[in-house]
Amino acid sequence: MTPERPYHHGDLRRAVLTAAVDVITEHGPSAVSLRDLARRVGVSHAGPVHHFRDKAGLLTALATEGFDTLAETLAAAGDGGGTYVDVGAAYVAFAVDHRAHFEVMFRPDLYHSDDPDLRAAQRRAAALLQGGVTDEPDPRLAAVAAWSIVHGFATLWNTGALSRDLGDDPRSVGREVAAFLFRGDAGARGGDDR
Amino acid sequence: MTPERPYHHGDLRRAVLTAAVDVITEHGPSAVSLRDLARRVGVSHAGPVHHFRDKAGLLTALATEGFDTLAETLAAAGDGGGTYVDVGAAYVAFAVDHRAHFEVMFRPDLYHSDDPDLRAAQRRAAALLQGGVTDEPDPRLAAVAAWSIVHGFATLWNTGALSRDLGDDPRSVGREVAAFLFRGDAGARGGDDR
DNA sequence: TGTACATCAGTGAACGCGCGTTCACTGATGTAC
DNA sequence: TGTACATCAGTGAACGCGCGTTCACTGATGTAC
Numbered sequence: 001m002t003p004e005r006p007y008h009h010g011d012l013r014r015a016v017l018t019a020a021v022d023v024i025t026e027h028g029p030s031a032v033s034l035r036d037l038a039r040r041v042g043v044s045h046a047g048p049v050h051h052f053r054d055k056a057g058l059l060t061a062l063a064t065e066g067f068d069t070l071a072e073t074l075a076a077a078g079d080g081g082g083t084y085v086d087v088g089a090a091y092v093a094f095a096v097d098h099r100a101h102f103e104v105m106f107r108p109d110l111y112h113s114d115d116p117d118l119r120a121a122q123r124r125a126a127a128l129l130q131g132g133v134t135d136e137p138d139p140r141l142a143a144v145a146a147w148s149i150v151h152g153f154a155t156l157w158n159t160g161a162l163s164r165d166l167g168d169d170p171r172s173v174g175r176e177v178a179a180f181l182f183r184g185d186a187g188a189r190g191g192d193d194r
Numbered sequence: 195m196t197p198e199r200p201y202h203h204g205d206l207r208r209a210v211l212t213a214a215v216d217v218i219t220e221h222g223p224s225a226v227s228l229r230d231l232a233r234r235v236g237v238s239h240a241g242p243v244h245h246f247r248d249k250a251g252l253l254t255a256l257a258t259e260g261f262d263t264l265a266e267t268l269a270a271a272g273d274g275g276g277t278y279v280d281v282g283a284a285y286v287a288f289a290v291d292h293r294a295h296f297e298v299m300f301r302p303d304l305y306h307s308d309d310p311d312l313r314a315a316q317r318r319a320a321a322l323l324q325g326g327v328t329d330e331p332d333p334r335l336a337a338v339a340a341w342s343i344v345h346g347f348a349t350l351w352n353t354g355a356l357s358r359d360l361g362d363d364p365r366s367v368g369r370e371v372a373a374f375l376f377r378g379d380a381g382a383r384g385g386d387d388r
Numbered sequence: 389t390g391t392a393c394a395t396c397a398g399t400g401a402a403c404g405c406g407c408g409t410t411c412a413c414t415g416a417t418g419t420a421c
Numbered sequence: 422t423g424t425a426c427a428t429c430a431g432t433g434a435a436c437g438c439g440c441g442t443t444c445a446c447t448g449a450t451g452t453a454c
Contacts (some may be wrong), residue, residue, distance in 0.1 A: 030224040051247025145374040180339040
């Protein structure tokens with residue numbers, strides 16, 4: 001018969017991260033404990049330490065993964081002629097689809113914010129956000145405004161602060177909100193300058 | 195000689211709330227503990243329980259206070275012909291001036307979100323946010339966009355996510371960002387319809 | 389002005405718990421030769 | 422193909438700690454008469 005729990009887990013790192021996502025999605029980042037995650041994953045309570053060093057180390061890994069995914073998402077949305085509105089909609093979609101990651105990413109007190117991998121991922125995502133709105137009179141202000149509006153919408157949506165009669169599709173409302181910012185610019189183009 | 199610690203504190207409730215603000219401002223809401231606050235205030239560890247019932251009760255009080263102050267701030271900004279931009283700037287100012295309150299207010303998992311006083315304060319603040327942008331083609335969308343952009347900016351600023359070369363005056367940048375949203379509307383008037 | 393009594397605010401001991409982290413360890417795996 | 426050995430992944434006991442909450446209590450205050 002096969003043993004129920006082989007000595008080596010296989011991919012404990014991945015499993016712990018996934019469990020962390022579950023906990024955070026349901027109860028928020030402050031509910032995370034290494035011992036609980038170990039329990040969920042069926043491993044001794046000291047197991048996770050091997051992969052993350054620390055509780056903060058685990059959350060660092062989660063935040064890094066989040067910034068990486070966000071960068072990929074934004075890049076994909078901007079490729080092939082995506083407008084700023086597409087990029088903004090992608091930002092909102094990321095935030096609601098990866099709520100746990102999103103929440104941790106913007107709580108730097110929870111992780112090792114000087115971790116090199118993390119910072120690289122952060123920079124990558126930030127560059128993609130800046131790049132989207134180059135054809136405005138004041139592009140720096142426009143970039144901050146653009147980031148603010150999608151970030152704000154995503155945050156308000158995720159915390160349940162928004163009125164419920166906005167419907168149940170955050171992606172489409174998010175897109176409308178992003179489009180509203182550039183309602184004057186015919187076409188609202190951005191992203192690709194080739 | 196006067197006793198160092200009179201038996202009755204005088205205003206323990208107020209003192210605990212203030213101490214909580216200090217802790218949250220410095221270390222975030224998850225660092226709050228009733229015992230620590232009691233220690234800071236110079237009172238037995240069970241003292242605060244008398245006034246708040248609960249740890250969540252304490253945070254409920256803090257959030258309520260926050261929504262009340264926000265409502266006052268927004269009302270003051272809208273009075274006497276304040277434009278939406280004024281109201282938006284006031285929102286940002288509140289968020290950076292009362293960072294601790296602001297942070298707790300949008301973490302409903304931390305408090306008793308069905309508390310009647312809390313909900314009343316929430317409704318008051320929400321109404322003032324809705325009312326600011328009545329002269330847009332789609333006022334509901336405009337209201338969500340307006341709330342999103344100032345909320346997003348404030349959140350990004352408070353978490354330190356924004357680039358440092360925006361300067362050190364969140365209020366004025368916040369105002370610019372809010373103004374950017376309505377850059378097409380000459381005058382960008384709102385708030386008073388008298 | 390004085391007394392009795394109810395109410396309120398804060399005390400301090402005690403409970404039981406879950407946590408992060410450390411440690412010496414052992415089982416499993418892979419690699420050099 | 423086989424053996425020795427290094428490395429790696431996970432174990433389980435132990436540590437010390439701070440926490441929230443409960444409880445019977447006592448000091449202080451205020452109010453009725």
